[in-house]
Amino acid sequence: AQKVTQAQTEISVVEKEDVTLDCVYETRDTTYYLFWYKQPPSGELVFLIRRNSFDEQNEISGRYSWNFQKSTSSFNFTITASQVVDSAVYFCALTLSSAGRRALTFGSGTRLQVQP
Amino acid sequence: SQTIHQWPATLVQPVGSPLSLECTVEGTSNPNLYWYRQAAGRGLQLLFYSVGIGQISSEVPQNLSASRPQDRQFILSSKKLLLSDSGFYLCAWRPRGRNTEAFFGQGTRLTVV
DSSP states (O other): OOEEEOOOOEEEEETTOOEEEOOEEEOSOSSEEEEEEEEOTTOOOEEEEEEETTOOOOEEETTEEEEEEGGGTEEEEEESSOOGGGOEEEEEEEEESSSSOOOOEEOOOEEEEEEO | OOEEEEEOSEEEEOTTOOEEEEEEEESOSSOEEEEEEEOTTSOEEEEEEEEETTEEEESSOOSOEEEEEETTEEEEEESSOOGGGOEEEEEEEEOTTOOOOOEEOOOEEEEEO
């Protein structure tokens, strides 16, 4: 069975600081997909990124960047120059490529508070 | 484009009362459908998933049930709510056979009193 661990329950930073959210996953499958979602106070889940297990290239999208390392089973998310609007709960998730329910397994989330 | 609708947005129900939450998806066919629950301050727990009409799989034993009477309709029910059923319920869908992200509804915040 697969598992996703987000050890940081809550992080508080001051605006313009950089912050990294950690995600460690466990699976025996060789083909899988990793995701990050943002949950603002309104509650809906906003998709941020998807990465498959064969693509270890880091990705940058504006102030967001993701570091995928299979050797350490980690998929960390960095926000550069954080802003108050980045305050939210962030979830890392994993799904397998094999047939079946294809449901996403989520970590417990990291609550990020960005202070002005 | 595809959209997912979930209602109601908020619900306050007494213990022992029934529950019915509805989710519909538009703009796609044969989706995989999911119900997740998020307890206060915690992560998302998968409750049910469905790969087709009338096909429901339960992930955890609980006081809830799910049904899929139509291809793009997914219903979460309970005959008698418990206090522990309080939480934030999210419906989601994924295209069948494709490894895309899951798309989530707006969620229903259920408080059992």
